Amino acid sequence: MILYTVLDMGSVMEDQGAGTTTAENAVVGGVPVILRRTGDGSAFIERVMSTDPQDFLRPELSPGTPVVFNQGTAVPPGEAQE
Numbered sequence: 001m002i003l004y005t006v007l008d009m010g011s012v013m014e015d016q017g018a019g020t021t022t023a024e025n026a027v028v029g030g031v032p033v034i035l036r037r038t039g040d041g042s043a044f045i046e047r048v049m050s051t052d053p054q055d056f057l058r059p060e061l062s063p064g065t066p067v068v069f070n071q072g073t074a075v076p077p078g079e080a081q082e
Helices: 053-057
Strands: 022-028 031-037 043-048 066-070 073-075
Touching: 022 073
Parallel strands: none
Antiparallel strands: 022 031, 031 043, 043 066, 066 073
C-alpha cells in the first residue's frame, strides 16, 4: 500500500497499535485455527490452520466468524448449546 500524504508517518499511524487484541491457537469443531480475542472478551476466527482442504470450504470456519466458548471449549456459533 502506498500512502501519499503531506503528514508525517507518526500522525497518520498514531492509533494503529491502540487495539487490545491477542491471537491464540484453538480447536474449533475439530479444526485447528488461530483465534483473535478482543478487549471485551469476544473472539473470532482469524486463520484456519488445517491441512484438509475441505475445512477451508466450511462457512462456519471462515475468517471473521465469531466464536462462542462453551465450558472453556471454542465452538462455532451454530453449534453452541445453552
